[in-house]
Every structure is written in structure tokens, then in C-alpha cells.
Amino acid sequence: MKPSPKKKTSHKRKTFYITTPIYYVNDVPHIGHAYTTVAADVLARYKRLRGYETFFLTGTDEHGQKVQQAASHHGVDPQMYADRMVVAFKELWEHLTISNSDFVRTTEERHKRVVQAVLQKLQERNVLYQASYEGWYCLPDERFWTSEDVVDGKCPECGRPVEPLSESNYFFKMSAYQDRLKRHIRKHPKFIQPESRRNEVMGFLERPLKDLCISRPRARLSWGIPFPFDPDYVTYVWVDALVNYISAPGYGSDERRFKKWWPADVHLAGKDILTTHAVYWSALLMALGLELPKTLFAHGWWTVDGEKMSKSRGNVVDPNTMAAEYGTDAFRYFLLREVPFGQDGDFSKAAVTTRYNSELANDLGNLFSRTLTMIERYSGGVVPKPHPKAVKTDDRRMAALAKELYKTVGQEMDRFAFHRALREIWTLVDFANRYVEQNAPWNLAKAPKNQARLDTVLYHLAETLRILAIYLFPFMPTTAQRMVTEIGWTTPLDQAIKPMDYHWGKLKPGRPVQKGKPLFPRMEPPTGITKQETVEAATPSKEIRMESTQTEPSLITMDEFRRLELRVGRVVSAEKVAGTDKLLKLSVDIGTEIRPVVAGIATRYAPDLLIGKMVILVANLKPAVIRGIESRGMILAAGDKEVEALATFLEPVKPGSRVK
RNA sequence: AGCGGCGUAGCUCAGUGGUAGAGCAGGAGAAUCAUAAUCUCUUGGCCGGGGGUUCAAGUCCCUCCGCCGCUACCA
Numbered sequence: 001m002k003p004s005p006k007k008k009t010s011h012k013r014k015t016f017y018i019t020t021p022i023y024y025v026n027d028v029p030h031i032g033h034a035y036t037t038v039a040a041d042v043l044a045r046y047k048r049l050r051g052y053e054t055f056f057l058t059g060t061d062e063h064g065q066k067v068q069q070a071a072s073h074h075g076v077d078p079q080m081y082a083d084r085m086v087v088a089f090k091e092l093w094e095h096l097t098i099s100n101s102d103f104v105r106t107t108e109e110r111h112k113r114v115v116q117a118v119l120q121k122l123q124e125r126n127v128l129y130q131a132s133y134e135g136w137y138c139l140p141d142e143r144f145w146t147s148e149d150v151v152d153g154k155c156p157e158c159g160r161p162v163e164p165l166s167e168s169n170y171f172f173k174m175s176a177y178q179d180r181l182k183r184h185i186r187k188h189p190k191f192i193q194p195e196s197r198r199n200e201v202m203g204f205l206e207r208p209l210k211d212l213c214i215s216r217p218r219a220r221l222s223w224g225i226p227f228p229f230d231p232d233y234v235t236y237v238w239v240d241a242l243v244n245y246i247s248a249p250g251y252g253s254d255e256r257r258f259k260k261w262w263p264a265d266v267h268l269a270g271k272d273i274l275t276t277h278a279v280y281w282s283a284l285l286m287a288l289g290l291e292l293p294k295t296l297f298a299h300g301w302w303t304v305d306g307e308k309m310s311k312s313r314g315n316v317v318d319p320n321t322m323a324a325e326y327g328t329d330a331f332r333y334f335l336l337r338e339v340p341f342g343q344d345g346d347f348s349k350a351a352v353t354t355r356y357n358s359e360l361a362n363d364l365g366n367l368f369s370r371t372l373t374m375i376e377r378y379s380g381g382v383v384p385k386p387h388p389k390a391v392k393t394d395d396r397r398m399a400a401l402a403k404e405l406y407k408t409v410g411q412e413m414d415r416f417a418f419h420r421a422l423r424e425i426w427t428l429v430d431f432a433n434r435y436v437e438q439n440a441p442w443n444l445a446k447a448p449k450n451q452a453r454l455d456t457v458l459y460h461l462a463e464t465l466r467i468l469a470i471y472l473f474p475f476m477p478t479t480a481q482r483m484v485t486e487i488g489w490t491t492p493l494d495q496a497i498k499p500m501d502y503h504w505g506k507l508k509p510g511r512p513v514q515k516g517k518p519l520f521p522r523m524e525p526p527t528g529i530t531k532q533e534t535v536e537a538a539t540p541s542k543e544i545r546m547e548s549t550q551t552e553p554s555l556i557t558m559d560e561f562r563r564l565e566l567r568v569g570r571v572v573s574a575e576k577v578a579g580t581d582k583l584l585k586l587s588v589d590i591g592t593e594i595r596p597v598v599a600g601i602a603t604r605y606a607p608d609l610l611i612g613k614m615v616i617l618v619a620n621l622k623p624a625v626i627r628g629i630e631s632r633g634m635i636l637a638a639g640d641k642e643v644e645a646l647a648t649f650l651e652p653v654k655p656g657s658r659v660k
Numbered sequence: 661a662g663c664g665g666c667g668u669a670g671c672u673c674a675g676u677g678g679u680a681g682a683g684c685a686g687g688a689g690a691a692u693c694a695u696a697a698u699c700u701c702u703u704g705g706c707c708g709g710g711g712g713u714u715c716a717a718g719u720c721c722c723u724c725c726g727c728c729g730c731u732a733c734c735a
Contacts, residue, residue, distance in 0.1 A: 196664075196665065196729075196730090197729095197730090199663085199664055199665085199730085200663090200664075200729075200730045200731085201730095203662095203663055203664070203730065203731070204730075204731070206663080206731095207731080207732095271729090271730095274730095275730095338672095339672095340673090344728095344729095346672095351672095354684070354685095355684095357695095357697095358683090358684075359683095361695060361697075362695080362696095362697050362698075363697090363698090365694095365695065365697085366694055366695055366697040366698070367694085367697090367698085368694095369693090369694050369695060369697080370693050370694035370695090370697080370698080371693085371694085372694090373693060373694060374693050374694085377693075378693085423682095423683090433697095433698060433699075434698085434699065434700095436693070436694090436698075436699085437690095437691075437698065437699045437700085438699085440691080440692095440693085441693065442691095442692070442693050445693090517695095518694095518695050518697095519695090520695080521695060522695055522696090522697075577733080582733075582734055583733060583734070597735080598733085598734090598735070599734085599735080600733085600734035600735085601734095618735080631735055632735090633735075634735040635735090
């Protein structure tokens with residue numbers, strides 16, 4: 001496909017370009033952000049170790065309505081707000097020893113220019129069109145409403161009259177790429193991973209793809225990147241955000257650099273933003289005439305103590321706290337060892353502690369510790385010299401296993417199977433522990449005639465640890481560096497190490513070892529109620545807490561609560577909405593009027609049973625049209641996804657009474 | 661509802677038509693270099709239920725039950 005001038009290819013280094021999503025600055029970083037970024041960091045470090053020139057990109061997404069609103073809520077301009085919020089991310093990446101090559105912010109000039117260039121190009125390629133539609137505008141609120149939103153000619157938000165408005169926007173002909181995209185996915189099995197996600201996207205593409213609205217009228221939303229050819233519009237945030245993957249490596253500004261990195265080798269993303277990446281982004285790239293990324297990997301989500309993580313539950317895990325409590329390396333290790341990448345996992349202190357104690361402290365940390373002690377005691381504190389004649393089968397097996405790791409770990413890493421890669425590494429840790437028992441250096445040390453054998457055994461252990469450190473480095477960079485340093489191998493692991501360094505025997509005898517504190521001091525298993533502790537653990541650190549209260553107040557004031565108009569209602573009629581499973585159409589008497597309400601409770605309640613029941617109605621909820629039926633209010637019921645129980649009253653009450 | 665996936669040891673999960681496995685937890689022992697860390701042995705299974713194909717089914721097919729994901733209207 002590509003012309004390959006001999007000179008160039010022979011000089012060309014292997015490259016690797018990996019990205020995380022850019023994170024929306026409206027959110028304080030949590031374990032989910034940390035997970036993606038740590039995984040990306042591990043892959044980046046792994047590739048660097050194997051001689052790849054690596055570009056590892058992360059950043060922040062700073063435009064859009066939510067940021068604008070949050071900023072005005074705090075009485076600052078959006079840029080200032082974003083500047084403040086971005087700090088939490090940058091600091092977290094430092095705490096987690098993230099080795100990103102660049103950090104792109106969508107408010108940076110270099111990015112904005114590229115977004116505009118992209119729009120210009122799309123315009124030139126005739127894949128944009130303007131379409132208008134009718135609606136209503138509330139002047140004082142500066143908000144656009146569709147005719148479905150509007151109640152009696154009034155703004156559903158403030159109740160003031162609205163004016164008719166004809167609004168238009170730019171649309172991207174995404175539908176035109178549906179077939180091509182399907183073909184691409186079919187042809188490239190590794191494009192979307194894991195496979196289950198790939199199937200989902202294929203399923204999504206089975207139905208007709210709509211065009212994508214990629215603009216917002218500036219009059220409604222000013223915090224965005226202006227359209228280059230129409231100053232009345234700003235760019236839809238998702239388009240703005242996705243473009244970061246090409247703006248940072250130099251699209252439209254440095255073609256040579258861009259060519260070097262694009263297409264990206266891996267986009268990592270959470271499963272929640274799979275569609276935007278797999279469909280929107282792919283279609284945009286096709287429209288631009290660019291290659292698609294080689295792999296898009298959608299990873300799973302973490303629950304906490306078996307429950308969904310959410311602000312209202314107050315169980316949001318703060319990665320800063322976890323790193324402080326267990327150590328950055330142990331936290332990184334746990335994230336990637338506990339759960340197959342791609343699947344959902346559960347985070348609990350008990351699980352972290354178990355893995356920490358048994359795998360890090362007992363298996364690895366103790367192996368390291370006992371080896372160094374023996375070298376200090378039986379070899380005068382210097383790396384002993386192995387004697388070829390004293391080498392036994394067991395030693396060769398261990399060396400062979402160490403050699404095999406290059407392949408086995410590599411295979412798993414290339415499949416994003418971090419947990420399997422670690423398991424491979426641990427086969428060597430386990431082997432080494434058995435090796436110690438079987439060769440019992442403390443017995444050899446009892447007779448001087450065994451010195452050659454003793455030296456050989458200890459050398460094999462030291463060399464095994466050196467090689468282990470190389471494989472562990474992507475996961476636990478600080479620990480790995482400590483290991484090699486203490487064992488007398490002074491190579492900085494973060495400089496791309498040489499292929500030879502993976503080979504057995506690179507550790508030079510005669511160098512002094514220096515035993516430090518335990519790598520992973522054992523921890524007490526969590527006591528008491530785990531849940532409580534997790535909530536406590538999730539309490540944001542000082543700086544974060546400030547940000548947190550600023551942006552995401554989890555408590556509301558009395559005044560805010562009073563904005564809710566809750567009223568007693570009596571169900572006067574109920575019927576199933578045709579063609580749905582969950583929806584019931586109710587008529588609810590609230591004293592002054594009878595409200596039509598569509599409720600998603602049909603799986604729990606037969607219509608007849610509801611008639612006459614007293615319910616709680618949110619009376620000032622913005623009306624909506626569901627399945628062509630106007631719903632003017634919402635009735636309260638317990639349950640998350642599935643309705644469990646309808647809220648009603650112990651005593652008889654009059655319809656229309658206020659509930660507070 | 662449509663499409664897809666899962667159900668295997670107390671827990672988390674591997675398992676390629678040919679003797680059911682690993683880690684953790686549980687039980688017994690050995691050793692003393694080590695962070696009481698390690699090592700050895702070991703208990704534990706109607707492989708969700710039922711039917712079928714096959715010399716042979718955890719594995720392939722059908723069906724039922726239960727759970728999950730995506731999609732569609734969850735106000």
C-alpha cells in the first residue's frame with residue numbers, strides 16, 4: 001500500500017501512538033478516569049521498553065454547555081473555570097506516575113485551529129449541509145425549545161411566553177458512511193475490541209444511521225469553537241473533542257509529524273463512549289480521507305463493593321486517596337490485575353488488601369527481600385559470580401522461563417490482557433520462590449565446599465529479579481526501578497532499554513547490592529463495615545474536595561428543594577401504551593386539574609390495579625411527549641432500573657395536597 | 661420486545677468433542693533465608709434444568725429457567 005523507500009524504512013523506528021479520551025473538566029477525576037489512563041500508561045511503557053517510539057496522548061475536553069453553565073454558576077468565565085479544573089487532572093496523573101507525551105486541552109489555540117480546519121475541509125468535501133427546523137425561543141432564558149417542549153405557548157422552564165423561531169444547524173452526512181464503516185469493521189476484526197463491543201457496534205449499524213448535527217447556534221451556546229465559515233455557529237462538543245486525536249499529533253499544522261503518528265495504534269475508551277468513537281469518529285475520519293485508528297478498545301466499569309459508583313451513593317472512589325493508602329504502584333497493579341480489561345469489575349478494600357498481601361507483599365516483595373538478605377549474608381553483599389559447572393537443571397529452567405516471558409507476556413499485552421500478562425510474570429515469581437526452597441541456600445552456606453553452588457543459586461535469584469523488574473516496570477515503574485537499583489543494576493528503566501537487557505546474564509557479578517525497606521509492607525485486612533470505609537476512602541483529598549464542592553454540590557438547599565412541586569394525585573384512569581412493555585398512560589387528578597402522565601411502570605403494575613390509588617406527582621416537571629402522548633408530570637416510585645414499589649400514603653389524603 | 665452474551669468448587673473465573681482445572685478461602689504438614697512471608701500435600705463439583713446428536717458432550721443442537729449488555733419509548 002505505502003511506498004517504501006528503502007532508506008527511509010531502514011531508519012524508521014517502530015512507532016506506537018496511544019490515546020485516552022480527553023476528560024470533561026466538569027467532572028472531578030475518579031477511579032474510572034484513573035483506570036483508562038493507567039492502562040494507557042502501562043501500554044505506553046511496555047511499548048517503549050520494546051523499542052517503540054511512543055506517543056501517549058491524554059488531555060481535557062473543555063467546551064460545551066455544561067462547562068459554560070458551571071462557570072457562570074461560579075461567577076467566572078468558562079476559560080478561567082476550565083483552567084482551574086484541569087489542575088486536578090494534571091495532578092492526578094503525576095500522582096499516578098503517568099508518562100504521557102502530551103496533554104491537549106481543547107481550548108488551546110493549536111487545537112481550535114485544527115477543529116476549524118477540519119470543518120473547512122468537511123465543507124469543501126460537501127459532506128455538510130444546513131437544515132432548519134421550527135421551534136420556540138424563550139428570550140429571557142435564552143433557550144430554544146421544540147414544540148414538544150412548549151406548554152400552552154409558554155416556556156416550560158419559566159412559564160413566560162415563547163416566540164416562534166426557525167433555527168438551523170449544520171449536519172454532517174454521517175449516514176453516507178454506514179456501509180463503508182460496516183465493511184471496515186467486518187474486515188478488521190481487531191478494530192473494535194473486545195469482540196462483544198464489536199458486535200454491539202455492528203448491531204447499532206444494522207439500523208439506519210442518522211446524520212449528525214455538528215453545530216450549535218452561537219446565540220444559544222457561545223462556549224465552543226466558532227465555525228470558520230459561519231460565525232453564527234460553534235462546533236458540537238463531541239466533534240471538537242474527537243479531533244484532539246489528530247490535532248495533537250500535528251494534523252493540519254505539521255504534516256510530517258502527523259504522518260509519523262497517524263493512524264493511532266490504540267484509542268482507549270470506556271464502554272459508555274464506544275458509539276461516539278466507533279461511529280462518529282470513524283465517519284468523520286472517512287470524510288476527511290484519513291485512515292481509521294488500528295484499534296479502539298472499550299474497557300469496562302468499576303463498581304464499588306458491588307454497587308454502582310455514583311455521587312448520590314457517595315461511594316465514588318478517589319484515586320488520589322487510593323494511591324496514598326496503598327501506594328501508587330500497588331493501586332496500578334490492582335486495577336489491571338483484578339479484572340480482565342474490557343470486563344466490569346468490583347473495587348473493594350478487601351479485594352485490594354488480599355491481592356496486595358498475597359501477591360505483592362508475600363510473593364514478590366518477600367522474594368526480593370529474602371534474596372537480598374541472603375546475598376548480604378552469604379555473599380558479602382555483592383552480586384555473586386555464577387559458576388558454569390555448578391549450574392543445574394533447575395537453574396536452566398528458571399532462566400528458560402525468564403526468557404519465555406518475552407513472548408508470553410508480549411502476547412498477552414498485545415491482546416490487552418493485562419491480567420494474563422501479570423499472571424505470566426507471576427509464574428516466574430512463583431518458580432523463584434520454589435527455587436529458594438528447593439535449593440535452600442541457608443543449608444549450602446553451612447559448608448564451604450558448596451560455595452560455588454551457593455553463588456550460582458544466589459546469582460540466579462538476583463538475575464531473575466532483575467528480569468522480573470523489567471517486565472513489572474510498565475505496571476509498577478517506581479517499584480521496578482527500586483528493584484534493579486537495589487540489586488546493583490543501575491540502568492534507568494524509563495530510558496528505552498536495549499533488547500539485550502532482556503537476556504539472561506546481564507547482571508554483572510561483583511556489584512554491591514543495597515537492601516532497602518520492604519517493597520510492599522504487609523497491610524492489615526480491612527476491619528469493620530467495608531462500605532463505611534470505602535465511603536471514607538472515597539472522600540476527596542483536600543484540593544479535590546474544594547473543586548468538588550465547587551462543581552458538584554451533592555447537597556441541595558431548602559430553597560432548591562422547594563422548587564419541586566410535589567402534589568398528591570389520584571389515578572383516575574390507566575391504560576397500557578400500545579406497542580410498549582413498560583409504559584402506562586395515566587390520568588392523575590391533582591384537585592385543580594387532571595394531568596396526563598406517561599409512566600414506565602407497566603412491568604410492575606397492571607393498569608386496573610392502579611385506578612383509585614393515591615400517588616405523588618412531580619407537578620412542575622417540564623412536560624414531554626413520549627410515544628406521541630403528552631406527559632405532564634412524573635409519579636414517584638422506588639427502584640433503580642426496574643420499578644419496585646409505587647410511593648403512596650398511609651392515610652387518606654385529598655388530591656392536590658402539597659407534599660413536602 | 662429485538663439482537664448478543666453468560667450460568668463450572670464457598671468466592672472470582674479458565675476450559676480447544678476424549679480422565680473436570682487455576683487463584684483465593686478451608687484442612688494437614690515441612691522448613692527457618694525472608695515482610696509469620698515460603699514450600700509440600702489436601703478437602704471441595706447433578707459443569708443452571710430437561711431433551712437430542714455422537715462410540716464419547718462442560719464443549720455441538722433444541723427447549724425452559726435465571727442473570728447481564730446493546731438498541732428502542734423508561735418524565
